[in-house]
Amino acid sequence: MNKYIALILSLILFEMHISSAFLPSSWVPGVMTCPPEIKQYVQSQTGTILDIRLNIGLQKDSPVLAIGGCQFQLSNTPISKKETDDVDNFKSQLHIPLPGANGPRPRLSSGAYNLNVLRDGSYVTMGGLQKVEFSDGCWEMIWRDGAAAGLVVCGLKLNRNARRNDVVLEKGNIYITFPVWSKEGLQKSQYRKLDVQAKYKEFQVERDEELEKMSKTPNILKKALHYRNAVAAAENMDNTGLHNMVDVPSGNDVVEIGAGMKLVRTGTVWCKNGPFHSHHQNLLGSATVGDNSK
Numbered sequence: 461m462n463k464y465i466a467l468i469l470s471l472i473l474f475e476m477h478i479s480s481a482f483l484p485s486s487w488v489p490g491v492m493t494c495p496p497e498i499k500q501y502v503q504s505q506t507g508t509i510l511d512i513r514l515n516i517g518l519q520k521d522s523p524v525l526a527i528g529g530c531q532f533q534l535s536n537t538p539i540s541k542k543e544t545d546d547v548d549n550f551k552s553q554l555h556i557p558l559p560g561a562n563g564p565r566p567r568l569s570s571g572a573y574n575l576n577v578l579r580d581g582s583y584v585t586m587g588g589l590q591k592v593e594f595s596d597g598c599w600e601m602i603w604r605d606g607a608a609a610g611l612v613v614c615g616l617k618l619n620r621n622a623r624r625n626d627v628v629l630e631k632g633n634i635y636i637t638f639p640v641w642s643k644e645g646l647q648k649s650q651y652r653k654l655d656v657q658a659k660y661k662e663f664q665v666e667r668d669e670e671l672e673k674m675s676k677t678p679n680i681l682k683k684a685l686h687y688r689n690a691v692a693a694a695e696n697m698d699n700t701g702l703h704n705m706v707d708v709p710s711g712n713d714v715v716e717i718g719a720g721m722k723l724v725r726t727g728t729v730w731c732k733n734g735p736f737h738s739h740h741q742n743l744l745g746s747a748t749v750g751d752n753s754k
Contacts, residue, residue: 494567506536532578539574577597580593590622608648609639659700660702709722713725
C-alpha cells in the first residue's frame with residue numbers, strides 16, 4: 461500500500477498550476493477539458509458512502525494523529541453556481557472552494573457537488589474520546605479527457621483544532637484526494653500491467669542467471685561476457701516501463717463507487733491557504749477508505 465501513498469504524495473507535491481496539487485504530470489499539456497462521461501460518473505453516485513480514516517503526520521517514525529469513524533456521502537446534487545463563482549472571495553461562498561471548480565482550470569472539473577457528513581470523526585487522548593466535527597462538505601471529480609484515471613477531491617471545514625501529543629490538525633478548510641478509475645479503464649491497465657510484469661520477470665531471471673554464471677566461471681573473458689549479458693538484461697527490465705505503472709492498483713486496492721467506478725483506497729489529506737491560482741499547499745497526511753464503504 462505504501463507505493464500508492466507515494467504515488468498520491470507525488471500528485472500533491474508536483475509543482476505546476478492546478479496540477480501542482482491535483483493532477484499527474486502527464487496532464488499538464490493537451491486539451492484542458494474533462495471527458496463527457498464525467499457527468500454520468502457523478503450522477504451514478506446515488507448515496508455512495510465512504511468510511512474514511514485520517515492519519516495526520518508525515519514522518520515514518522513520528523507521532524501520528526489517527527482520526528477514525530469519519531463517514532461521508534457523495535451526493536449527486538450540484539452546488540449552485542452562484543455559491544461558488546467568486547473564486548477569490550472565500551467568505552462569499554456557502555461551501556468551501558475546490559481546486560478544480562474554483563481553480564485556474566475549471567473545465568477539468570465536474571463542478572461542485574454536496575458532500576454529506578453522516579458521521580464525524582474521533583480520536584483518543586489521555587483525556588478520553590475526542591470528537592472531530594466537519595461541516596460545509598463538497599466534492600468534485602477532476603479528469604482530463606482521454607486519461608484512464610481521475611481524482612475525487614472532497615472539501616470539508618474543520619470547526620476546531622484536533623490535537624494529540626505534538627500532532628495538530630488545525631481548524632479550517634481541509635481536502636481529501638483519492639485517485640479514481642473507470643472500471644473499463646482499470647481493467648485494461650491491469651491486463652497491460654500483468655503483461656509487462658511477465659516480460660519484466662523474464663528479463664530479471666535472465667539477469668540473475670548471467671550474474672550467477674559470471675560468479676562461477678574462472679575465465680576472465682567469460683566473466684566479461686556474462687556481465688555484459690546481465691547489463692543488457694537489466695536494461696531490458698527498465699525498458700519494459702513497469703516503473704511507470706506503479707499507479708495501476710490491484711483489485712484489493714480499490715472500492716467500487718457508483719456505476720462502473722473504482723476508487724483507490726489510499727489518498728492524501730492536505731490544506732490550502734489562499735486562492736487555487738497559486739500553487740502553495742500543505743500536505744498533512746494520508747486517508748484510507750474502509751471496507752464498509754459502499
